[in-house]
Every structure is written in structure tokens, then in C-alpha cells.
Amino acid sequence: MSFRIHLGISKKILNQVQDDEKHDIMKNEITKIVLAGEGGQGIQTIAKVLSTALVSAGYFVSYIPQFGPEQRGTPSVSFIQFSKSEITYPKFDTADIVMVLRRRAIKTIESYVGPKTQLLFDSSTISRQKFSLNNSRVFAIPATKLAEEQFGNKNQNILALGVLAKNFLDYPKNAMWEIISTQLGKKFAKNKDLADKSKLAFDFAYDFQLETKKFTKPEYDTCEEIVIRKNSERTAVIVPKYCKGCGICVLKCPVKALSFSKTLGVYGTPIPDIDIEKCIACGNCFRFCPDSAIRVIKK
Amino acid sequence: MKTLDEQFGMPACFNVKSKPSLFCPGCGESMILKHLGNVIDSEKIGSKITLAIDIGCTLLSWNYFSFDTIQTHHGRSVPVSVGYKMANGKRIVIALMGDGGAYAIGLQSLLHAAFRNDPILAIVINNTEYSMTGGQMAPTSLPGEITATSPLGKNASIFGPAFHGPELVRQIAAPGAFIARATVSNPTMVETVIARAINNQIENKSFSMVEILSICPTNWKMNAAESFEFLAKLEKVYPVGEIIKNKNIK
Amino acid sequence: MSEKKFITGNEAAVLGAIEGGAEMFFGYPITPATEILEGWINKASEDKNLQYLQAEDEIASGFATIGAILAGKKAFTATAGVGNVLMQDPISMAENERLPFVGIIAQRGGPSTGTVIYSQQEVNLTALGGNGDGLRIVYSASNVAECYELSAKIFSTAWKYNFPTFMLTDGYLGKQKITTALNKPLRPFPARKILKEDSLNPTHIRNCFGSEPEFAKVLQRNISDYKFLIDKVAQSESYKVSGATDIILAHGSVAAAAKSAIDDLRADGVKAGLIRPITLRPLDTKAIRSQIKNAQRVYVIESAFEQFARLLVYIVPELASKMIKVFKPAVGFTPEEIYKIVKDNK
Numbered sequence: 001m002s003f004r005i006h007l008g009i010s011k012k013i014l015n016q017v018q019d020d021e022k023h024d025i026m027k028n029e030i031t032k033i034v035l036a037g038e039g040g041q042g043i044q045t046i047a048k049v050l051s052t053a054l055v056s057a058g059y060f061v062s063y064i065p066q067f068g069p070e071q072r073g074t075p076s077v078s079f080i081q082f083s084k085s086e087i088t089y090p091k092f093d094t095a096d097i098v099m100v101l102r103r104r105a106i107k108t109i110e111s112y113v114g115p116k117t118q119l120l121f122d123s124s125t126i127s128r129q130k131f132s133l134n135n136s137r138v139f140a141i142p143a144t145k146l147a148e149e150q151f152g153n154k155n156q157n158i159l160a161l162g163v164l165a166k167n168f169l170d171y172p173k174n175a176m177w178e179i180i181s182t183q184l185g186k187k188f189a190k191n192k193d194l195a196d197k198s199k200l201a202f203d204f205a206y207d208f209q210l211e212t213k214k215f216t217k218p219e220y221d222t223c224e225e226i227v228i229r230k231n232s233e234r235t236a237v238i239v240p241k242y243c244k245g246c247g248i249c250v251l252k253c254p255v256k257a258l259s260f261s262k263t264l265g266v267y268g269t270p271i272p273d274i275d276i277e278k279c280i281a282c283g284n285c286f287r288f289c290p291d292s293a294i295r296v297i298k299k
Numbered sequence: 300m301k302t303l304d305e306q307f308g309m310p311a312c313f314n315v316k317s318k319p320s321l322f323c324p325g326c327g328e329s330m331i332l333k334h335l336g337n338v339i340d341s342e343k344i345g346s347k348i349t350l351a352i353d354i355g356c357t358l359l360s361w362n363y364f365s366f367d368t369i370q371t372h373h374g375r376s377v378p379v380s381v382g383y384k385m386a387n388g389k390r391i392v393i394a395l396m397g398d399g400g401a402y403a404i405g406l407q408s409l410l411h412a413a414f415r416n417d418p419i420l421a422i423v424i425n426n427t428e429y430s431m432t433g434g435q436m437a438p439t440s441l442p443g444e445i446t447a448t449s450p451l452g453k454n455a456s457i458f459g460p461a462f463h464g465p466e467l468v469r470q471i472a473a474p475g476a477f478i479a480r481a482t483v484s485n486p487t488m489v490e491t492v493i494a495r496a497i498n499n500q501i502e503n504k505s506f507s508m509v510e511i512l513s514i515c516p517t518n519w520k521m522n523a524a525e526s527f528e529f530l531a532k533l534e535k536v537y538p539v540g541e542i543i544k545n546k547n548i549k
Numbered sequence: 550m551s552e553k554k555f556i557t558g559n560e561a562a563v564l565g566a567i568e569g570g571a572e573m574f575f576g577y578p579i580t581p582a583t584e585i586l587e588g589w590i591n592k593a594s595e596d597k598n599l600q601y602l603q604a605e606d607e608i609a610s611g612f613a614t615i616g617a618i619l620a621g622k623k624a625f626t627a628t629a630g631v632g633n634v635l636m637q638d639p640i641s642m643a644e645n646e647r648l649p650f651v652g653i654i655a656q657r658g659g660p661s662t663g664t665v666i667y668s669q670q671e672v673n674l675t676a677l678g679g680n681g682d683g684l685r686i687v688y689s690a691s692n693v694a695e696c697y698e699l700s701a702k703i704f705s706t707a708w709k710y711n712f713p714t715f716m717l718t719d720g721y722l723g724k725q726k727i728t729t730a731l732n733k734p735l736r737p738f739p740a741r742k743i744l745k746e747d748s749l750n751p752t753h754i755r756n757c758f759g760s761e762p763e764f765a766k767v768l769q770r771n772i773s774d775y776k777f778l779i780d781k782v783a784q785s786e787s788y789k790v791s792g793a794t795d796i797i798l799a800h801g802s803v804a805a806a807a808k809s810a811i812d813d814l815r816a817d818g819v820k821a822g823l824i825r826p827i828t829l830r831p832l833d834t835k836a837i838r839s840q841i842k843n844a845q846r847v848y849v850i851e852s853a854f855e856q857f858a859r860l861l862v863y864i865v866p867e868l869a870s871k872m873i874k875v876f877k878p879a880v881g882f883t884p885e886e887i888y889k890i891v892k893d894n895k
Contacts, residue, residue: 354757361757365748367753369646375612381609382612382617383744386617408612411604
């Protein structure tokens with residue numbers, strides 16, 4: 001099954017038409033892509049890599065991120081277009097390909113999904129029910145789950161890149177990895193373990209068979225319940241919907257009672273859990289937390 | 300009455316509906332706003348506060364509290380506060396701004412408010428760069444500090460070294476003004492200093508300014524531990540405590 | 550009830566503001582508006598209810614004015630020239646947040662420091678000066694009596710409709726001492742606290758929005774609010790337009806000179822008349838359109854280069870081809886001059 005549009009189709013049609021008609025068909029062949037996820041999830045990194053890759057392949061490319069005042073805290077969205085001829089305007093109404101990696105970003109990209117749009121989503125964080133398109137146009141990879149379990153949570157976007165490269169753009173594997181390692185060169189140089197895991201993640205995703213009928217359960221989303229840990233002397237309360245996973249409480253705990261867990265907070269990123277036996281109820285976590293997401297009460 | 304899971308450990312004067320806030324994970328300004336909220340709660344002045352906020356990440360606090368808040372222009376939370384306080388002296392007026400709003404575009408108004416002893420409180424959040432626009436160099440950036448507009452490190456011989464704002468303001472401020480610097484690494488001190496500054500406005504009808512050294516993991520590109528390490532570096536350059544006038548300078 | 554006074558335009562403006570309920574003034578010295586600052590300070594020494602601050606610059610003056618307004622006081626500023634340029638920073642904020650900002654703009658030559666005394670060259674800036682799509686109301690005083698009357702009116706207009714409201718004058722108006730009757734204005738529209746000081750229902754005012762569509766909604770509402778006030782606020786004066794073949798369109802001091810010229814023209818058998826917009830924003834389109842319809846010649850006369858003309862042509866497009874442009878940037882017109890222009894063009 002080929003998911004590719006425009007690129008593949010245009011090649012077939014091109015072989016059937018006269019030379020002087022080719023220009024007219026190619027003139028309007030713009031492929032429109034929307035990428036969306038949480039701020040801080042690396043959506044713009046994916047966009048930059050894809051844009052660079054498409055430029056290298058000789059296309060005219062346009063890329064613009066969605067822009068609000070805040071640095072984080074709202075969904076991160078990018079708009080990419082590529083074509084064999086010049087692109088005049090950075091935005092559009094309906095996308096050919098939409099990728100959404102987080103539930104909170106769905107609202108932002110809904111208007112770009114048309115009846116012919118192909119949709120890629122992270123099934124480990126979003127339920128298939130959220131989309132009304134029929135299955136022939138909906139594809140998924142449980143990117144967060146795979147990242148958490150195998151490749152490290154910093155590699156969700158690399159997994160997404162692998163999938164996009166192979167399944168949606170038919171981009172050569174090594175060429176795409178070249179571009180990724182150039183773009184992330186500084187980060188890779190600082191952290192060899194990350195670089196190795198990223199390569200594994202990319203290779204894995206490139207060959208991954210996308211989910212189309214059976215989807216992973218969306219268990220990797222913000223935990224709805226409050227986390228309560230108690231013993232006879234104290235009760236600790238952690239509120240996932242306020243916790244942004246900054247790790248300051250973990251740093252400031254004098255007895256190392258806090259450590260990151262698998263519970264996900266407001267951005268779908270891991271938040272700490274507490275070992276209530278180690279805890280001495282010093283109040284540091286509460287005192288330092290920027291978002292009032294944790295508190296220990298002495299009995 | 301707020302239930303446990305709604306208001307939770309937040310100050311009572313917080314506007315719960317605006318949480319989780321739009322500030323980044325680990326934002327020092329979030330911490331400072333929480334400390335401000337705690338002081339307002341313990342001094343029982345939540346019904347008397349008017350807050351004027353500058354542009355920059357500070358603008359994200361426009362609906363942060365359950366009291367009147369006015370978002371102004373860059374460097375203008377001080378003059379708005381001055382006019383407001385003059386019109387309604389009974390309110391406790393706080394102007395909130397970052398290091399750009401205080402020491403670059405808004406410095407003129409900050410100095411003159413201190414000079415006139417306008418009875419407002421200016422809280423300056425110093426994280427050595429302009430955060431909302433992506434981490435550009437600020438007057439308070441350290442020599443050699445890498446920012447978006449000093450990618451090879453801040454060249455002090457061209458842009459000046461570390462800008463000591465409270466010390467500058469102290470030199471021209473009226474004697475009754477209270478001027479201090481605190482740091483988010485010492486939450487208790489942040490609250491003590493804010494409380495003292497507020498009382499200086501209420502009791503002594505005088506100007507107060509508190510600069511608070513803050514962290515910005517997002518634009519510093521650091522994690523929690525690294526951020527607090529850099530903060531410790533800042534504390535060596537920017538002394539914490541009440542700022543005393545240098546009497547040798549006439 | 551009118552009382553006769555021998556008074557300057559700037560002095561009249563101060564009295565008018567006090568009649569309009571003004572209690573606070575923030576400003577910075579700049580010719581030819583400085584007498585308003587000084588005049589107010591004099592009045593404040595007699596009346597403890599009046600407060601003022603000579604701020605560190607015009608930007609601080611404008612923002613302090615906003616601060617006082619938020620607290621529910623009728624506050625205003627007065628400036629000119631480059632001070633007016635700086636004032637656009639606070640005025641833009643007032644436009645976004647729909648605050649009843651009041652200012653008196655005493656026009657002088659520009660751009661830049663220009664001259665210290667006279668022009669009609671601050672129409673563009675005062676009527677259209679903010680960034681983005683802000684809306685404001687602009688009156689143009691043409692004599693000292695209007696410096697008094699409109700100075701009171703701008704407060705009521707501002708506080709009733711919640712758009713920044715301005716009175717344009719100029720250095721000739723401001724500094725001429727003249728015998729004139731001052732008509733007691735109508736009872737002022739009351740002020741109110743804009744930051745309501747209610748912690749159960751706190752007032753949160755912002756000017757920065759997260760997305761384009763979100764902000765567009767705010768602007769659309771402002772635009773429709775503005776549309777609503779046009780009929781109620783737009784004002785003009787028609788002077789000797791009956792059967793006029795030659796109509797002059799002018800405002801402010803130029804209109805005052807034109808009146809005198811028209812008296813002489815009529816005396817000499819020339820059927821000349823004047824339409825004098827009192828509000829430049831919003832313009833009294835109906836009156837202007839109906840009066841120029843039957844004119845053979847329409848003169849647009851201003852001490853500026855096409856600033857007033859530009860405002861007119863957008864609202865009354867038929868003027869574009871019809872008008873005879875009489876532009877003298879930074880220079881005034883005497884009645885004799887205007888007389889000659891009309892006489893010579895017949």
C-alpha cells in the first residue's frame with residue numbers, strides 16, 4: 001500500500017502526458033503537511049529536519065511554525081509545504097498529511113483535516129476514537145510508549161521522523177539520518193547515549209509497520225487522578241495535572257525520596273513519585289515547586 | 300471554599316482557573332509568584348492589591364491571581380503603577396517586570412519612581428536574559444554568558460559587564476526607599492523581603508524595589524540541577540540582601 | 550450662561566478640563582502645550598482635589614494617565630510634536646484595552662522638532678497614530694471658546710464610549726489671548742473604576758493574545774462599538790453654505806480664518822461657504838456629503854500636506870477628483886489669503 005501522494009501519482013501521470021502539459025500539472029502540485037504536539041516535544045525539530053531533507057532533495061520548500069507569545073505551555077504546530085515549483089504562501093486551509101502526537105494538540109489541527117487528508121497519530125497517547133476519518137487514511141505508531149520503553153523519552157520525535165520519512169515521503173534511510181545527525185549534532189556530541197538511542201529509534205521507526213486497524217491503548221497520557229502516598233506519619237499528594245516534570249523537587253529533596261516515575265503530567269511527560277518512607281516531610285518540595293503540584297502533610 | 304484537589308497547595312489569592320499556568324516547566328517566575336501569593340495571604344491583603352505587569356514572560360500572569368491585574372507595555376508597569384497609586388492611595392500597588400523591563404526599556408521610569416519615592420513596589424525578576432522572545436542578552440547577562448544575541452558569549456568591553464540594578468537605584472532613591480535582592484534558591488528570604496517591601500509601602504508610604512534572581516531552564520537550556528548551579532554563580536556576582544547606599548559617592 | 554473672558558486657548562483648555570471633571574494631569578513640558586501643564590499646576594495650588602505629576606517623559610506621562618484612569622479618575626495629558634510621537638506607546642495600549650484616555654494635542658511643525666508653534670500636521674498621528682487597528686475619537690478646536698468647550702467634552706465622550714479621545718489645537722490657538730465668551734458645558738458624564746477592586750470578581754485586563762483569531766474577535770467588537778457611536782459623536786459646523794457655489798472644507802485655526810474670508814466674499818457677492826468638521830474622527834460624513842453635492846468648487850485647505858484631505862477622501866471618495874487642494878505644510882492662512890484663493894479660482 002502506498003501512502004505517498006503527489007510524488008508517486010505525479011510521476012505516473014507525468015509519463016502519460018505531453019511535455020508541454022507537464023508544467024501545468026507540476027505547477028499546482030504542493031504537498032501540505034501539518035505537524036503538531038506538545039510544546040517541548042521536538043515538533044519544530046522534526047519540521048526543521050523534514051524541511052532540510054526536502055530542500056536537499058531539490059524541492060521548493062516552505063516551513064512556518066505556529067506562533068504565540070509563550071515559550072512553552074501551548075501546542076506546538078508547524079506547517080510545511082513542498083513542491084517542484086515555487087511556493088508563494090506559508091499557510092493553507094487543508095493539509096495532505098497531518099501528524100499529531102498529543103491529545104491537547106488535536107483541537108489546534110482539526111480544521112486542517114479534510115476528507116482526503118492522511119493522518120498519523122501517536123496511539124499510545126491518543127485514542128483512535130478522536131478521529132472520524134475512515135481507517136484507510138489513519139495510521140498510528142505508539143511513539144511515546146516505544147520511547148518510554150525502549151529508546152528514551154527524548155526520542156519520540158525521532159520515531160515520528162522515521163515513520164514520516166519512510167511511509168509518507170519515501171525518503172532514503174541513510175540520507176535522512178545524515179540530516180538528523182547534522183541537525184542534532186550538538187546534542188549528540190554532548191550525550192553519546194542519546195545519539196546511540198536516537199539511531200536505534202530512527203532505524204526501528206523507519207521499518208515500523210504502522211497501525212491501521214488494531215491500535216495500542218492510549219495509556220501514556222496525563223494521569224487524571226491525584227497521586228496519594230501515605231503512612232502513619234505523613235501524607236504526600238502529587239497532582240499530575242499541575243506537574244510539568246521540571247524535576248526541581250527531585251533535586252531539592254535532601255533524602256532522595258523523590259524520583260521520576262512512569263506517571264505522566266500535564267504535558268504527557270514523566271513526573272516524580274515519592275517514597276513516603278524515605279520522606280522526612282521537610283517541606284522542600286512544596287516550597288520549591290513552581291506549580292504547587294506536590295505537598296507533604298505531617299500528621 | 301476550594302477543595303483539596305482544586306486549590307491544593309496554592310496560595311488562596313491564586314486564580315485556580317488559570318492553572319496549570321503557561322509558564323515553562325521549572326520557571327523561576329512561577330516560584331516567585333507563588334511566594335508573592337503566600338505573602339499576600341499571610342498579610343491578609345488580597346482584597347487590597349492591584350498588580351501591574353510588564354511584557355515578556357511576565358505577561359503570562361495576567362489572570363494568575365484573584366485580584367485586579369493590568370497588563371501594560373514593555374517597561375511601563377512602573378509608570379502605570381505610579382499613576383494608579385496617585386489616584387488611589389489606599390490600594391497596595393505592585394509593578395512586576397523582568398530584567399529587560401526594569402534595566403533596559405523601563406529603566407528611566409524605575410529610576411524616577413525611586414527618585415520621587417513613589418509609594419509602589421517594583422518586583423524585578425532577573426534571569427539574565429529576555430525569555431519570551433527566545434533568550435536574548437540582557438543588561439544583567441554575565442560577561443561571557445551565551446545568549447541568543449551573544450552566541451560567542453557576552454563581550455563585556457562592548458556591552459558592559461553585569462548590570463547591578465538595585466545598587467544603581469539605591470544611589471538615587473529616597474532615603475525611605477527599601478531596596479533589596481533575593482534569590483529563588485532561598486524561598487524563605489524571598490517571602491521575607493517581599494513582606495518587608497510591602498510594609499514599606501503601607502507603613503512608610505515609600506518606594507520599594509526587590510530584585511529576585513531567578514532561573515530559566517528553557518532558555519538557559521539547562522535541567523533543574525544545572526539551573527540551580529548557574530543560579531549559584533549569579534549569587535556570587537549579584538549579592539543577596541538589603542542594598543545599602545554607597546555613601547562615598549555624593 | 551456665558552461669561553466673557555480675556556484668555557488664551559491653553560488657559561481655556563485647562564478651565565474646560567476642570568469643567569469636564571478632570572482631576573489629574575500628567576505631562577512633560579513641550580511647546581506649545583506647556584502652558585496647559587503650568588496652568589493646571591496653578592489651579593492645583595488653589596484646589597486640593599486636583600493632582601498632577603510632571604513625569605520624566607511623555608511615555609511615562611501617558612502611562613501614568615492610564616494608571617489614574619484605571620483607578621477611576623478623569624486624568625489627561627497634553628503634548629505636541631515629538632512628544633505626540635512618544636505618546637503613541639500608551640495610546641496604543643489604551644486603544645487595545647478600550648480605556649477612556651484623554652489628551653490635548655497642540656500641533657506644531659513636523660516631522661521631528663520642526664517648529665515650536667504652529668501647524669495642522671499632527672492630524673495623521675493623532676487620528677491614526679497607534680500600531681494595529683486602534684480606534685480613537687479626535688476633535689479639532691478652531692477658536693479659544695472651543696478650546697474650553699471641547700476640552701470639557703472630550704472627557705464625557707471618552708468615558709461614555711471608552712475610546713481614547715483627543716482635542717487638537719495648535720500654537721496659535723494656545724497662545725493667542727482673545728476676548729471670548731465661554732459657554733458653560735453640559736453636565737459631564739461620570740467616571741467609574743475600571744479596575745473594580747473586587748477579589749470575588751477580579752478585573753484582569755490584557756493586551757496580548759495567544760492567537761490571531763482570538764485577537765480578531767476583540768478587534769471586531771471594537772470596530773462594531775465604534776460604528777455604533779458615529780452618528781452620536783460626529784460633529785461639524787456648516788457656515789453660510791446656503792446656495793454656496795464655492796465650499797471650503799477646513800478645520801481648526803484654518804477654518805477660523807476661512808470664516809472671516811467667507812464673510813468678505815459674501816459681502817462681495819461670492820457665494821462661498823464653509824464646512825468645518827469639528828470631529829476629524831469620526832467625520833460627519835452626511836453633512837459633508839450633502840453640502841458639497843451642489844457646489845461648483847470645493848477647496849480643501851490645511852496647514853499640512855494632504856493629512857486632512859486623506860481623511861476626507863476615504864469617507865467621501867467623490868472629493869478625490871473634485872477638490873481643489875490648498876496645502877501649506879507648517880504655515881498658517883490669513884483670511885485675506887483665503888479670500889484671494891477663492892476669488893482667483895472663480
